Amino acid sequence: MLILGLETTCDETSAAVVQDGRDVLSNVVASQIGLHAKFGGVVPEVAARAHLESLNLIVDEALQRAHITRPAHQLAAVAVANCPGLIGCLLVGTAAAKAFAFAWQKPLIAVNHVQAHLYSVVLQDPSTPSFPHFLISSVPFPALGLVISGGHSSLYHVHSFHNLRRIGQTQDDAVGEAFDKVAAILQLGYPGGPLIDQLAKGGGGNPLAIKFPAGHLEKDSLNFSFSGLKTAVLYHVNGKQGRQRDASALTAQQKADVAASFQKTAADMLIEKLRRAAARFPARALLIGGGVSANSAIRAAVTALGAELHLPVFIPPIQFCTDNGAMIAGIAYELLLSGQIADLNLETIATI
Numbered sequence: 001m002l003i004l005g006l007e008t009t010c011d012e013t014s015a016a017v018v019q020d021g022r023d024v025l026s027n028v029v030a031s032q033i034g035l036h037a038k039f040g041g042v043v044p045e046v047a048a049r050a051h052l053e054s055l056n057l058i059v060d061e062a063l064q065r066a067h068i069t070r071p072a073h074q075l076a077a078v079a080v081a082n083c084p085g086l087i088g089c090l091l092v093g094t095a096a097a098k099a100f101a102f103a104w105q106k107p108l109i110a111v112n113h114v115q116a117h118l119y120s121v122v123l124q125d126p127s128t129p130s131f132p133h134f135l136i137s138s139v140p141f142p143a144l145g146l147v148i149s150g151g152h153s154s155l156y157h158v159h160s161f162h163n164l165r166r167i168g169q170t171q172d173d174a175v176g177e178a179f180d181k182v183a184a185i186l187q188l189g190y191p192g193g194p195l196i197d198q199l200a201k202g203g204g205g206n207p208l209a210i211k212f213p214a215g216h217l218e219k220d221s222l223n224f225s226f227s228g229l230k231t232a233v234l235y236h237v238n239g240k241q242g243r244q245r246d247a248s249a250l251t252a253q254q255k256a257d258v259a260a261s262f263q264k265t266a267a268d269m270l271i272e273k274l275r276r277a278a279a280r281f282p283a284r285a286l287l288i289g290g291g292v293s294a295n296s297a298i299r300a301a302v303t304a305l306g307a308e309l310h311l312p313v314f315i316p317p318i319q320f321c322t323d324n325g326a327m328i329a330g331i332a333y334e335l336l337l338s339g340q341i342a343d344l345n346l347e348t349i350a351t352i
Helices: 033-039 044-065 087-104 113-122 175-185 192-202 227-238 252-280 296-309 325-337
Strands: 002-007 012-019 023-031 075-083 108-112 143-148 153-160 163-169 286-289
Touching: 002 044, 002 087, 002 325, 012 044, 012 325, 023 044, 023 325, 033 044, 044 087, 075 087, 075 113, 075 325, 087 108, 108 113, 108 325, 113 143, 113 153, 113 286, 113 325, 143 252, 153 252, 163 252, 175 192, 175 227, 175 252, 192 252, 192 296, 227 252, 252 296, 286 296
Parallel strands: 002 075, 075 108, 143 286
Antiparallel strands: 002 012, 012 023, 143 153, 153 163
């Protein structure tokens, strides 16, 4: 069963064709990093316009790579991420998916972008033989799922890939947003996540050099707060009230130490919430997804927690951590089998 998936929730335009919810026959991603770098973050209007300009070309390429010459005959459904995200960006993808579904007379599948990130752990790219081949049934449920990205820090109790309940979420900055802001404080550039990770490792940063405060909120809270951590980094680098100096006053080693210490603190905060959740909710596995799941320190910390709790850990390969159409098409297979089909009046939802 072949499904076309569209992803336009933020600043990646992506289309993919996935077979039977697992085998990725094509996954084309057009990044907008170059467009937004000069602004230090995503500009919604610019992102929506870029999606509009490139989406048809991206879909054509995805179909060609998957050897789909007759979509109306070869595809089983068209899937799109209709929530959550930037409203203008969502509208572009949803309108396109409706048009394709109508023209090809195929079912339309609505996908929650955040939940789809967790599905990335079972995607298989046949073009990379070394990629571990997980069967969907090999993920034991119930599980705890952590989605960490530029816009989301969400914790789920997962009964299946299409039956999950959110049990924790960010109260202010998402963890990826904190990475971007700390990178800006250190004058590293955008996007911040890979740059922080690279500086912490390549610069020989000491993760214990600086003890930044970790915000865990109330004693039993499963919610996240990264605003205080970001502010602590600002004051450490720029001085009292964040205005006395800037990162140019730091040595290369000091910058690396800030990056490594911030990264460790952020990872510790995430791990603490996973540990709390594991004590309250039955779980047979840990799943993580989202762009920040590509961070080496966080991947290592979650793997270590899994060993401590005697739970298997499922983390997407790097290529499926960031926003991509394959995760949309993949989870749509599960939704289609369970009868969750949308109509052409499908709405876009910016926040949920």
